Amino acid sequence: MYLTPDEEKLLNGERGPTYQKAIEILVALGDIYDADRLIPIKSAQIAGVSYKTIGEAGLEWISDLKGKVAVPSILNPAGMDRECWMEMGIAGDFADKQDKIIRAYEALGVKTECTCTPYSIFDDLAGLGDHVAWSESSAISYANSVIGARTNREGGPSALAAALTGKTPNFGYHLDENRRPDILIQVDAELHDSDYGALGYIVGEIAGDRVPFFKLKSRPSKDELKSLGAAMAASGAVALYHVRGITPEAWKYEPPAERITIEERQIKEVYSSGTPDLIAFGCPHSSIDELERLARLLDGKEVKREVWICTSRAIKREHPLLVKRIERSGAKVFCDTCMVVSPASERFTCMMVNSGKAHKYVPNLCGVKSILATTEECIAAALRD
Ligand SMILES: C[C@@](O)(CCOP(=O)(O)O)CC(=O)O
Ligand code: SF4
Structure with missing residues (x-):
């Protein structure tokens, strides 16, 4: 793969080991997939945030990095709501580690909004034809398909490498012929x-x-x-x-x-039916419209079992009345996290979801039985004695 003189300097370690590692990752990928060169990206979305998924090795890797991202970069959901982690049933030790991970990303200049739907809170991350490096699979799909931006299926490390250098190898979905x-x-x-x-x-x-x-x-x-x-x-x-x-x-x-x-x-x-002990919405993170709909279905009612609604912190912050309307029913609005990447859902035995994605991942990644139901059926199950 062709590298510009400035990119060669990074590879030679002239800006230190973090940028050297970053460009090594990009060059290795580019060589494997036959990219001709690196291309500039508009933004990065970085997965590999939850301590549940990256563990101690991931925390150490990120903590050792020194530098600043070159383009707007945003994090994927973490393993807990950063404010309500106790209410989620998260242990103090996990919360400590999770906080360290987020702070390590923050030190690199990454925005600490932890969401898989960054497009619903920032307008300028990706537009039609823009090259980006995103790594959460639903966000990748949305960027490529609904926005018409161009991203490969990045892993956490390659998205971070792209964020630090502002570049990604030119192959795969960046090229017309693969779209x-x-x-x-x-x-x-x-x-x-x-x-x-x-x-x-x-x-x-x-x-x-x-x-x-x-x-x-x-x-x-x-x-x-x-x-x-x-x-x-x-x-x-x-x-x-x-x-x-x-x-x-x-x-x-x-x-x-x-x-x-x-x-x-x-x-x-x-679809199926059954009696869940947790009903979870917001995979991917709920939009304002989805919160509105849930609020309408819950108005004046009281939930009889645990109900979580996952969304981004920006949406929760900007719509306090909507959140209050939902929480009056006993349902909980959690941010920065989700039912899949938080260990908090593992204490339940059966989760009802309205998301095809969560229905696939909950059994495998949380060890919890899953029921797919419509939004109305999920609410009906939440209200049943
Ligand atoms: C469950 C998932 O949506 C997010 C988990 O990824 P991570 O913990 O950010 O590596 C994975 C994915 O589909 O990209
Ligand atoms: S599992 Fe669902 S809510 Fe969690 S990060 Fe992936 S898409 Fe978002």
Whole structure:
């Protein structure tokens, strides 16, 4: 891969070991994937924040780094709400370590807003055609598909390396030829809300890491697209999809020849029922619209079991009345974290979710049984004695 004289200097260690390590990571990736050069990025979104997932080794690695990020960079959810960690049932020792991780990122100049939906709170991180380096899989899918920005599926270290240098190797989804759809998904059902997560749950398994092109009967909202992409990235490795007439790059392509049809019956089969001891919303992090809807469903009611709603701290801070309306019911609004990356959910035995992604990850990453239900069914379960 070609390096500019300035990039060569980083590689030779002229700006110290942190930048040297960063560019080594980028060069190694670029060489593996045959990138011609490094390209500038507009922002980075860095996964690998929860102490539950990165542990002591991760904490040490980040703490040893010295430098400043070159572009706006934002963190993925951590293992706890930084203010309400006790209420979540997080142990003091975990909280200490988690705080150290976030402070180590902060020392590098990374914004400590911990969210997988940075696009809902910052307008200037990614736009159509911008190159970025994001690493949470639902955020990657949203950036590529809904915003039309360009990112590969970065890992935490490669996103941080890109953040420090302001660059990423030019391969994969940064190139036009890899953004073409591979498989047509014809959906013969009217979809609403969590149906998009159920659809993504099915299609991810079929598509693997290919690029689906959807023909839908219904018009998904941005939140529904968020949910579709998140689930496909969890049950498969879909980083980019197109929806005819909806997503910004779909107009460029003819529907691919390989085609599958998804019927209503298949969507229904992903759902189940049961009695959960935790009902969790906000995978990916809830938007203002989603909080509004939950508030409407909870107004004047009292929840009979544990209910968590995960969102970004910026949204919670800017909408205190909305949060108060929700919390009056006994439901809890948590920030900086989620039901998957926090160890707090591991003390429950059965979690009900309205997210196809959470439905995939909760059993594997939390060891907790999961039930996928619609938002209304989740609220009904929360209100039942
Ligand atoms: C569960 C997930 O959404 C976030 C966890 O990643 P991490 O703890 O930030 O490495 C993983 C992913 O899908 O990218
Ligand atoms: S598991 Fe869900 S809520 Fe947690 S970081 Fe991933 S998308 Fe966001």
